[in-house]
Amino acid sequence: MKKRIHDIDLFRKYPHEVQEELFRNLVSTAKHTEWGKKYGYSDIKSVKEFQERVPISTYEDLFPYIDRVMKGEQNLLWPSTIEWFAKSSGTTNARSKFIPVSPESLEDCHYKGGKDMLSIYVNLYPDTKLFTGKGLSIGGSHHPSEHNSKISCGDVSAVIMQNLPVWAEAMRTPPLKVALMDKWEEKIEKMVEVTVLENVTSLSGVPTWTYVLLKRILEVTGKQNILEVWPNLELFTHGAVAFGPYRQLFRDIIPTNNMHYLEVYNASEGFFGIQDQRGTEDEMLLMLDYGVYYEFIPMDQFEEEQPQTLTLDQVELGKNYALVISTNAGLWRYKIGDTIRFTSISPYRIKISGRTKHFINAFGEEVIVENAEVAVTKACEETGAVISNFTAAPIYIESEKRGGHEWLIEFEKQPDNLERFTQVLDDTLREVNSDYDAKRQKDIALLQPVVHAVPQGTFMNWLSKKGKLGGQNKIPRLSNTREYLEEIMEVNGL
Template identity: 40%
Template sequence: MMSIKALLAKPFAKYIHNSVQKWANNPIKTQDKVFKHLISEAESTLFGQDHNFKNIHTFEDFVNQVPVRDYEELKPYVLKVVDGEENILWKGKPLYFAKTSGTTSGAKYIPITKESMPTHIEAARNAILLYINETGNSSFVDGKMIFLQGSPILEKKNGINLGRLSGIVAHFVPKYLQKNRLPSWETNCIEDWETKVDAVVEETLPENMTIISGIPSWVQMYFEKIQDKTGKSVGDVFKNFNLFIFGGVNYEPYRAKFEQLIGRKVDSIELYPASEGFFAYQDKQNEQGMLLQLNSGIFYEFIKADEFFEDAPKRITIKDVELNVNYVMIISTTAGLWAYNIGDTVAFTSLKPYRVIVTGRIKHFISAFGEHVIGKEVEQAMKEATAQTDIRISEFTVAPQINPESGLPYHEWFVEFENGPDNLQELISKLDKSLQKQNSYYYDLIVGKVLQPLKITSIKKDGFQDYMKSIGKLGGQNKIPRLANDRKIADKLYALKVTK
């Protein structure tokens, strides 16, 4: 029999669905309202004064006054905020800093304000409610839910709390979910990732788990430990587990492995959260892409990825985006980020409503020979090449081999197989053909004998985990880049290859 909580979830889900439809069906008007609100609220800040906000009335004015910046370029303002100064990027002081490990700048401090914090919580909540409204399935609200995340212990810096985003969010779990939520506070505070996952396994094994959430690579470790401990599939251990919520990386390369670990298919919801904002979530089970959050205090701009490194690339709003074009996403937010390049590339899968997929990172690509291969392309190639086979991949990354011992240069794929191919050459051929089909530059380089077809280097079991541990980035919000334009990662992985 359905509980009161599960019954009440359905009308609330319907109400939220209707409210989301209102702004999703009026996207241009919604974004225009967000834009005007941002400019007027920040007019008297130091940034607003420096960039003449009082004379910004149109998007064109904004483009003329406010250049696109990444964290390094915005850092002089951010450091003033970190030092405790008020009214710098946004009115007053932020509530929190989300501390992230930047690749070039060491620690990054991303402000989270009184205005921006609720949008993170609402988007995560609405993703689940839209799922309930679409499927009619609300029984999972009675079971236990696990959110694998960073430690909720926060430090203070000049009176402002700072920590990882997932740890900050842990302080805002709604009261009605507190009883259902795992792991315990004590377990969540364990810093060492492997120790933490072991503790999570112990806490969750006796429970009625219905939702499991986290970055796929972390959840995979959790699932494998459950299987090792019980000798059963995850689906047998947690018979009512029917919803997997994930974000941070593309799930497709993990899907076959997860279905094997679980022992059956479960529904999934993809999220697109970041320290800088909660940008999108999957709103339909059978539609590709995630609904772009146009009503969350974030104003979006887009620059074609192919043009991004030109001197003055054209900046456009959602009004002018096209389907299936690779864009760098630029944001301005109620946290005081202005024309800010978060480094992600996205493509639109739908314009009514606006849905996106994350295609990679603008800095994560291979163009050692002018091919500009992106994350989405290598993931699509792997998906196509392993479809309708028994091959299962634990993890992979790709790097150029510019100076091979013999022959032409090539792309080297480092692959950790859960279940390897009977015929490695056949897999290589399928991967290469898929990549040529997707990327005309790569095709030309292969046909023109500038590159030879890709090669695969097999990595030993848990090799990627060993690599992440060796650089102090196991767990947390850390993930392996899908590809790189250099061999920094590749050369370290080479020591972890399978030796025959």
């Protein structure tokens, strides 16, 4: 672990050199693939040439190659044999994406990220007792491809768990046969049964589903808080959704100042960031030696067909960028769908600011997920509320009505006053987003938000009806249409 901290310090100190070397290795390795031959990888000598020759890709652009690999062809996007695919919905829509997972990406990205997370944590907290117990992780499930029985598909967590070395499997709970169950309700019950008997010292997973498990554990055991079940619990490693709105939920259920929370940025496409400082909450070190080459699209150019991308040495603090990656699994100049902004450039640290498709801009207000999460967190703090989930969408302008935003919020603990909650939400959005503030001036274009406190279980019920319980599935925080919001209300009879 100490040796690895030294390596991390090297890419902190020499970020551009590390990325340049990695870029050359990726292009060289893939030069004899079908993709590499198509774009002349053999004689690409610079990043500039790479950017000029190779188009920026969406999933739809790469799908014809991915589909062929899933049916058994190899050496199309990457030379190694691809036998695993991470199934990603990204959101809760019906279309699933299948992301290739090469042996290199599994070992040098996903596993390396997990090991680095432990290395960084131990470096931050050298007195840890983490390894005296087990780590509890909530995985998804996997299954053979319908096209090819030699190919397996599943949540990236399931792909990782299934391929863990024996020593790593011995350090975690529940056992694989439980962790990889595909029926969510049955899995939760079995996880409770198995894990309450263990000495759990750490948790990892998506905050939403982890909280569902912890609540069920308290219901079954009759305990008041999780420390009565696992007195040595000290770490929750979380990712996939912003933790701010969930922070109070976990403080209530794990009431100790000795509990540590570490944010990671891991996705089906790769492992990208790890919180490397105490007390920085959602600020993460961009991991530069994981077989991922990074480019960045300024968000004001995102809608262009082939926008100019920036390399790491060209980015600026505080600006929103769409993330573009080239990876050791054959994703080339791939728009991952996330937006980030840099909080530091020496070393490079980032915050996830949202999704390229998750925003509200019906009236030129350009509200992004980060704005919404900051506002919800502030409104909860001011009114004593605790939330479990939320979504928001525009209210369109009609002939006699002005527009606005409509919010569905599921409270774990109701605010002392819903009107005040709404006011703080609105005020905070105006503070953090000047475009929203301008549209709210004297209600000229936007009225104050309409907030509905929906019954507990509303969002889970919707996910269940869509067959999306568990795994990496998430509630879309913001949408520029009313599709999700109206569907949630209809399913729940609201």
